[in-house]
Amino acid sequence: MAPPTQIETLVQESPRVIHLSGSPAPSTCLDQFGDWENFKFAPIRESIVSRAMTKRYFADLDKYAESDIVVVGAGSAGLSAVYVLAKTRPDLKIAVIEANVSPGGGCWLGGQLFSAMVLRKPADAFLNEIGVAYDDEGDYVVVKHAALFMSTLLSKVLNFPNVKLFNATAVEDLITRRDPATGELRVAGVVTNWTLVTMHHDDHSCMDPNTINASVVLSSSGHDGPFGAFSAKRAHAIGGLPKLGGMRGLDMNTAEDAIVKGTREVCPGLVIAGMEIAEVDGSNRMGPTFGAMALSGVKAAEEVLRVYEE
Ligand code: 48N
Numbered sequence: 001m002a003p004p005t006q007i008e009t010l011v012q013e014s015p016r017v018i019h020l021s022g023s024p025a026p027s028t029c030l031d032q033f034g035d036w037e038n039f040k041f042a043p044i045r046e047s048i049v050s051r052a053m054t055k056r057y058f059a060d061l062d063k064y065a066e067s068d069i070v071v072v073g074a075g076s077a078g079l080s081a082v083y084v085l086a087k088t089r090p091d092l093k094i095a096v097i098e099a100n101v102s103p104g105g106g107c108w109l110g111g112q113l114f115s116a117m118v119l120r121k122p123a124d125a126f127l128n129e130i131g132v133a134y135d136d137e138g139d140y141v142v143v144k145h146a147a148l149f150m151s152t153l154l155s156k157v158l159n160f161p162n163v164k165l166f167n168a169t170a171v172e173d174l175i176t177r178r179d180p181a182t183g184e185l186r187v188a189g190v191v192t193n194w195t196l197v198t199m200h201h202d203d204h205s206c207m208d209p210n211t212i213n214a215s216v217v218l219s220s221s222g223h224d225g226p227f228g229a230f231s232a233k234r235a236h237a238i239g240g241l242p243k244l245g246g247m248r249g250l251d252m253n254t255a256e257d258a259i260v261k262g263t264r265e266v267c268p269g270l271v272i273a274g275m276e277i278a279e280v281d282g283s284n285r286m287g288p289t290f291g292a293m294a295l296s297g298v299k300a301a302e303e304v305l306r307v308y309e310e
Pocket residue numbers: 072073074075076077078097098099100103104105106107169170171172220221222223224225227228229230250273274275276285286287288289290293
């Protein structure tokens with residue numbers, strides 16, 4: 001009879017998780033598992049799970065009802081800004097409102113459903129900051145999968161104690177104030193509702209919204225999707241923004257510089273970043289390159305703090 005192979009010997013001696021290489025896996029938190037016959041979860045009652053969720057959610061709603069900063073849209077520009085803001089000012093309360101159940105916007109794929117994601121230099125600096133590996137191709141870098149960038153950025157942002165993400169929640173209006181002396185309109189927060197409610201105001205009776213007051217609103221709601229460029233369009237509609245330029249055709253070299261340089265406070269209390277600023281300025285679009293989103297977020301954070309500290 002043939003002698004037992006190295007793997008068979010190892011399994012007999014230590015029935016733990018064995019790596020494909022045949023060497024015993026290093027001890028991990030998972031070493032406790034193995035006797036699945038006698039496996040059993042700790043006991044629970046359903047109401048305990050319900051209370052664990054609702055207690056926390058409503059405590060957050062209460063805490064962030066007065067936020068220092070509200071960010072509309074958890075795409076690449078918005079989340080890059082939140083990362084810089086939360087790291088720079090851990091004392092500020094930052095509420096992120098995202099209409100989709102899944103945050104990340106258009107940044108889960110590189111372009112036309114391809115995986116790899118291109119960022120032109122110097123946006124590689126942001127990848128170095130958050131610790132995302134890439135191939136260096138000279139004037140640009142390539143992240144092997146856009147989801148690696150977005151999942152890393154999301155993980156960093158969600159780990160900040162002063163950030164709260166309200167996803168599946170839409171901003172459906174802006175809170176505004178008029179300067180008593182000048183009559184100038186100032187944005188002072190956002191009006192929110194569950195996204196599914198927002199999408200059914202036309203076919204259901206009145207379903208009133210909730211509100212979040214904030215010193216500064218940063219809107220990075222993108223250029224497409226059901227709510228694209230939301231704050232720019234709403235600010236224009238209520239007289240806070242004199243005109244909308246409308247996004248122009250694709251020109252990578254022109255677009256990315258314009259988006260980063262155009263990121264700014266467009267009316268008192270409202271900073272706009274990412275592709276949404278293309279709708280304000282009539283900038284070109286850049287298509288499948290994301291460096292401008294990351295650096296628009298970096299600049300937006302500076303703009304937001306300038307406005308906050310005024
Ligand atoms: O990813 P997006 O759409 O927006 P940005 O500006 O962060 O990144 C844009 C980028 O992905 C591109 O479009 C690339 C570079 N292509 C350019 C081109 O030429 O095609 O994220 C916006 C997020 C989304 O997740 C939306 O769901 C969300 O904002 N959103 C809202 N969330 C809450 N309330 C709203 N009213 C709302 N509107 C949009």
